[in-house]
Amino acid sequence: MDAVLQVYRGDASGGGLKEYRVPLEEGMVVLDAIHHIQGHQAPDLAVRWNCKAAKCGSCSAEVNGRPKLMCKTRMDAYPAGEPIVVQPMKTFPIVKDLVTDVKWNYEVNKKIPPFTPKQDAEWRWKQEDIDRVQEFRKCIECFLCQDVCHVLRSHERKDAFAGPRFLVRVAGLEMHPMDSGNRATFLKDDAAIGLCNITKCCTEVCPEDITITDNAIIPLKERVVDEHYDPLRKFFRLFTGKKGS
Amino acid sequence: MTERFESHDVDVLVIGAGGAGLRAAIEASALGARVGVVCKSLLGKAHTVMAEGGVAAALAHVDPRDSWKVHFKDTMLGGKLLNNWRMAQLHAQEAPDRVRELEHWGAVFDRTQDGRILQRNFGGHSAPRLAHVGDRTGLEMIRTLQDHGVHQGLEVYMECTVTKLLTQDRRVVGAFAYWRETGRFVTFRAKAVVLATGGVGKAYKITSNSWEYTGDGHALAMDAGAELIDMEFFQFHPTGMVWPPGVQGLLVTEAVRGEGGVLRNAAGERFMERYDPKRMELSTRDMVARAIYTEVKEGRGSPHGGAFLDISHKQAEIVKKKLPSMYHQFMDFANIDITKGPMEVGPTVHYIMGGVRVDADTGAATVPGLFAAGESSGGMHGANRLGGNSLSDLLVFGRRAGAGAAAYAQKAPGHAPLDPAQISGAERELLTPFERSSGPDPYSIHRRLQDSMQSLVGIYRTEQDLKRGIEAVQALRLEAKTMRVEGSRAFNPGWHLARDLDNMLLVSEAIARCALQRKESRGAHARLDYPNPDPALGRVNSVAVREGDEVRVSQAPLPEMPDELRALVDAEPVTAKA
Numbered sequence: 001m002d003a004v005l006q007v008y009r010g011d012a013s014g015g016g017l018k019e020y021r022v023p024l025e026e027g028m029v030v031l032d033a034i035h036h037i038q039g040h041q042a043p044d045l046a047v048r049w050n051c052k053a054a055k056c057g058s059c060s061a062e063v064n065g066r067p068k069l070m071c072k073t074r075m076d077a078y079p080a081g082e083p084i085v086v087q088p089m090k091t092f093p094i095v096k097d098l099v100t101d102v103k104w105n106y107e108v109n110k111k112i113p114p115f116t117p118k119q120d121a122e123w124r125w126k127q128e129d130i131d132r133v134q135e136f137r138k139c140i141e142c143f144l145c146q147d148v149c150h151v152l153r154s155h156e157r158k159d160a161f162a163g164p165r166f167l168v169r170v171a172g173l174e175m176h177p178m179d180s181g182n183r184a185t186f187l188k189d190d191a192a193i194g195l196c197n198i199t200k201c202c203t204e205v206c207p208e209d210i211t212i213t214d215n216a217i218i219p220l221k222e223r224v225v226d227e228h229y230d231p232l233r234k235f236f237r238l239f240t241g242k243k244g245s
Numbered sequence: 246m247t248e249r250f251e252s253h254d255v256d257v258l259v260i261g262a263g264g265a266g267l268r269a270a271i272e273a274s275a276l277g278a279r280v281g282v283v284c285k286s287l288l289g290k291a292h293t294v295m296a297e298g299g300v301a302a303a304l305a306h307v308d309p310r311d312s313w314k315v316h317f318k319d320t321m322l323g324g325k326l327l328n329n330w331r332m333a334q335l336h337a338q339e340a341p342d343r344v345r346e347l348e349h350w351g352a353v354f355d356r357t358q359d360g361r362i363l364q365r366n367f368g369g370h371s372a373p374r375l376a377h378v379g380d381r382t383g384l385e386m387i388r389t390l391q392d393h394g395v396h397q398g399l400e401v402y403m404e405c406t407v408t409k410l411l412t413q414d415r416r417v418v419g420a421f422a423y424w425r426e427t428g429r430f431v432t433f434r435a436k437a438v439v440l441a442t443g444g445v446g447k448a449y450k451i452t453s454n455s456w457e458y459t460g461d462g463h464a465l466a467m468d469a470g471a472e473l474i475d476m477e478f479f480q481f482h483p484t485g486m487v488w489p490p491g492v493q494g495l496l497v498t499e500a501v502r503g504e505g506g507v508l509r510n511a512a513g514e515r516f517m518e519r520y521d522p523k524r525m526e527l528s529t530r531d532m533v534a535r536a537i538y539t540e541v542k543e544g545r546g547s548p549h550g551g552a553f554l555d556i557s558h559k560q561a562e563i564v565k566k567k568l569p570s571m572y573h574q575f576m577d578f579a580n581i582d583i584t585k586g587p588m589e590v591g592p593t594v595h596y597i598m599g600g601v602r603v604d605a606d607t608g609a610a611t612v613p614g615l616f617a618a619g620e621s622s623g624g625m626h627g628a629n630r631l632g633g634n635s636l637s638d639l640l641v642f643g644r645r646a647g648a649g650a651a652a653y654a655q656k657a658p659g660h661a662p663l664d665p666a667q668i669s670g671a672e673r674e675l676l677t678p679f680e681r682s683s684g685p686d687p688y689s690i691h692r693r694l695q696d697s698m699q700s701l702v703g704i705y706r707t708e709q710d711l712k713r714g715i716e717a718v719q720a721l722r723l724e725a726k727t728m729r730v731e732g733s734r735a736f737n738p739g740w741h742l743a744r745d746l747d748n749m750l751l752v753s754e755a756i757a758r759c760a761l762q763r764k765e766s767r768g769a770h771a772r773l774d775y776p777n778p779d780p781a782l783g784r785v786n787s788v789a790v791r792e793g794d795e796v797r798v799s800q801a802p803l804p805e806m807p808d809e810l811r812a813l814v815d816a817e818p819v820t821a822k823a
Binding site: 027043052097102140141 | 286288292294295345348349350355361363378379384385393395396401403456457489490492496570574577578579686688730733735737738740742
């Protein structure tokens with residue numbers, strides 16, 4: 001039996017869905033179908049991919065309107081015979097077909113104050129002290145959380161808001177047992193963490209199952225509140241030198 | 246002369262942004278060089294991200310008897326003594342510092358009970374030696390290097406493909422490239438160029454490699470007149486997925502066996518007892534891959550033509566903690582819960598040991614101004630690479646090549662002018678396929694190359710097959726000169742493949758010719774017509790160069806190992822498995 005795909009073809013000047021039929025194989029994923037189209041019907045169909053194993057986060061797209069990694073989206077998850085619609089991520093400017101311009105993300109990353117190791121500390125810690133940090137470091141930078149985040153997607157606040165991906169990255173630095181940096185001001189002013197109103201859409205789409213909102217964003221929000229809106233604690237911290245919880 | 250195109254001047258141009266490329270760029274930049282990094286994909290998506298099991302370094306955290314000397318010996322024995330001894334020595338000595346350095350740059354490795362970097366067992370390593378993060382060690386490494394690098398002011402040219410090294414009097418002085426997004430051309434003037442482009446697994450049908458692995462560095466080096474060595478040694482990883490078809494070849498980490506996974510055939514027999522009773526599942530990759538292949542060929546395979554790999558005797562929570570991505574990979578793609586039942590696995594093309602001939606200390610290739618590191622370079626792993634030695638190789642020799650290139654650039658008088666004839670030639674080569682009104686498309690030629698390499702230059706080889714393989718590749722090389730590309734220059738994967746295919750074809754011919762020349766079996770190179778190692782051939786490297794359109798192969802003596810290192814290799818084992 002053939003699968004039917006409607007794939008977005010076009011660029012910044014415009015475009016639309018084009019229908020393709022692909023022979024269905026057992027265990028097939030959407031990216032397999034896209035590759036089949038490329039190899040037999042549309043050699044110039046633009047798509048990003050690398051590992052085909054959900055490890056690199058390249059093949060992000062919207063399948064039937066939902067942000068997905070095409071490499072781990074099974075064709076048999078959709079009703080047989082009905083068209084599967086594959087479109088580029090909406091939050092980023094289109095380059096061509098399924099490829100979008102995600103350079104903005106790399107610019108945001110550059111602004112994050114880097115890992116700042118403590119001086120003269122012994123580099124020993126318990127596994128349970130880093131389980132949380134390792135959760136954040138699972139991120140494969142597919143940018144699906146950025147795509148679905150309504151602050152970026154609907155309100156188009158790329159000028160101000162860093163987005164869930166980079167709040168996760170900051171959380172990984174802030175909770176690293178050897179880091180001595182303080183990114184509270186960065187979070188408040190440069191990342192505009194206050195714009196997130198914890199709808200948890202990012203957590204829902206994360207292919208790595210990172211609990212973005214609860215484990216990363218909310219603790220960071222608390223840190224910003226501690227640091228910037230609690231004068232007593234701030235005063236106390238001046239003397240203890242602690243970063244806050 | 247170059248004003249027709251966008252042009253950039255750097256001291257050191259690094260081609261490739263995987264582990265080796267990023268480590269080279271960081272080092273060159275730290276030494277004061279102005280560094281440009283060019284990569285075919287987005288930053289952070291290079292093949293290193295797929296590395297799973299760990300990075301080998303004799304930290305001796307789990308077995309205190311481990312040392313660089315034992316690591317050196319394991320590496321040399323794993324490589325059947327064909328390794329460049331100096332590379333193996335530097336690698337074993339420096340890997341622990343490189344791992345600790347990564348930790349100081351923010352990497353978060355799994356811990357021992359006493360809070361140090363945890364190490365796990367892997368095939369051919371005589372102590373638990375692989376620092377790791379579950380089964381996503383490569384991601385941890387690349388993200389650490391990427392984030393460290395961006396704060397060093399590296400200029401990164403993402404989604405940009407280099408198609409030609411530009412030379413002046415045989416010296417490499419720049420590169421010609423195109424932007425994948427727009428198809429526009431760009432030139433780089435550089436005082437030194439580092440190749441860190443990875444391997445060429447996409448020449449095969451069943452592979453763990455991504456689209457990027459098209460032998461670009463090997464081909465660029467050959468075009469510039471550099472020598473490649475030992476291209477016949479292509480590692481088949483023993484455990485790739487065999488089902489469903491879409492994920493055939495996808496890597497199943499050796500960490501499954503490192504954590505205690507066992508291999509069985511259809512009769513339920515632990516067949517490694519017949520192939521390597523001492524090391525069993527943790528034998529070297531060449532041995533395990535051939536064992537699985539033989540079991541299947543002799544009718545004892547699993548339903549989809551592989552072997553069973555079982556870790557379900559371990560506690561489910563431990564499996565999920567130590568092998569999270571394997572758990573999800575099998576659950577998502579094959580509907581198999583690896584905590585409850587076995588996986589089906591079979592050999593998959595994984596890693597080329599051969600590559601650009603380099604000086605061990607500096608990474609310098611055999612043409613001035615050119616350096617190479619990581620999988621695109623040769624010598625370090627000899628005839629067979631041990632698992633985990635690739636990630637450490639990237640760090641040790643990425644750093645050394647970066648330093649070598651920075652030192653060379655510092656001594657260079659300035660940027661040389663680029664030769665307009667070379668630039669026009671590179672431009673013509675890329676544009677001609679658009680101008681043809683008919684001709685085969687690149688995808689069909691690629692499929693046929695993959696079929697030929699898989700069946701004729703595969704895990705077991707014969708003279709007859711290899712000769713047929715060379716003929717097939719040569720015919721495809723001719724046919725590729727008539728290829729037609731459809732569409733525009735804007736993000737056109739068909740066009741990108743057409744160019745990458747030229748590299749794959751050239752490098753495939755080098756692989757097949759080296760394989761035909763080596764009339765023995767050693768490590769990953771197994772000849773049915775010469776089933777044993779030949780001591781005389783154990784003292785020579787295979788050498789491949791390009792002359793015009795031809796690939797010429799020859800043999801050259803291995804560097805002589807000093808007596809004190811020879812004594813290490815011959816020494817009695819001092820460690821045991823923990």
